[in-house]
Amino acid sequence: MEREWRREQRTAGKTIAVAALAAIALIAVVAWQYAPEWLGNTPAERPGVDFSRPxxxxxxxxxxxxxxxVVAAPEFDEMRKAVIAARIDPAELERRDGAAFLALFPEAARPVWRQxxxxxxxxxSxxxxxxxxxxxAQGTIGEVVNEQGEKVVRTDFRIAYAFAPDDPAAIHRPEDFIxxxxxxxxxxxxxxxxRITNSGIRWHDAACGAYVTGLVAPKFAEARQPC
Incomplete structure (x- = not known):
């Protein structure tokens, strides 16, 4: 009985030792992945961004x-023009006055929408x-029934803007300039x-300082436009 107990004890000891070694190995892997400086590991350099294909x-x-x-049925052509003027045409976006967009609305309503x-x-910015x-961009233009039971034409788009960086060498990931x-x-x-009946806008990876003033700039511009 004593001999069997000792055999079991030795087996258990080996199991514990193996488990301990496995735990140490796991810790080493985690340390390497999440804190590479602990083990002298230097993260690999990211490939440079090709700004001709941003x-x-x-x-x-x-x-x-x-x-x-921006594609729409012929009867929704005015809505198509609104999307292009508001979100797509670079010349309009740089003007910052919304002139082409506002021109699609009744003159009496323009002061309200301009504000x-x-x-x-x-x-x-x-x-x-x-x-x-x-x-x-990616999106749709089509007729829907809104929450009030009215028929409206909904333009629903996601638009990505790639900005020319001040210092291309400082750009390491898409979020820095898109x-x-x-x-x-x-x-x-x-x-x-x-006539506008409802709207919604959500921004991703925009510079905070520009955003709070109603303008749009990429993250690399944050230093000169802090919150």
Missing amino acids: FAGTDYESWADGERA QLPLFVTQL PGVQLLPNGVK VMAEARLDLQQTPGGL
Whole structure:
């Protein structure tokens, strides 16, 4: 009986030793992955960004370029123009006055919508510039029934903006220079022009300092536009 107990004791001891070694190995792997400096491991350098193909390797790569993304039935052409003027056309976004967008609405309503432009229009912060091929989008334009039971034409788009960096060498990941917007606008056609019934906008990876003023800039501009 004593001999069997000793055999079991030795077996148990080996099991504990193996488990301890496995635990040490696991700790070493975790340390290597999450705190590489503990073991002298230097993270591999990320490949440089190709600014001639700014969306390569991102979720936005398969989206359509610029105005090609904004497709609508002929009867919704005014709504299509509104999306392009508000979110797609780089010249309009840099002007920051929403002129082409506001022109689609009755003249009497324009002062009201002008006061709320950041809700409806992408306005680039002064000093930042989109890359030549820097707008991609994905979305739809179609008729829906809203919460009030009214028929409206809903424009529902996600738009990615790639900005020309001040220092290309300082850009290490897409989030540093690409900003994405989720923009929805419910519209109705009236004899005098369009009417807005509802809207929604959500920004991702935008510089906070520009955002709080109603403008849009990438994260690399945060240093000169802090919150």
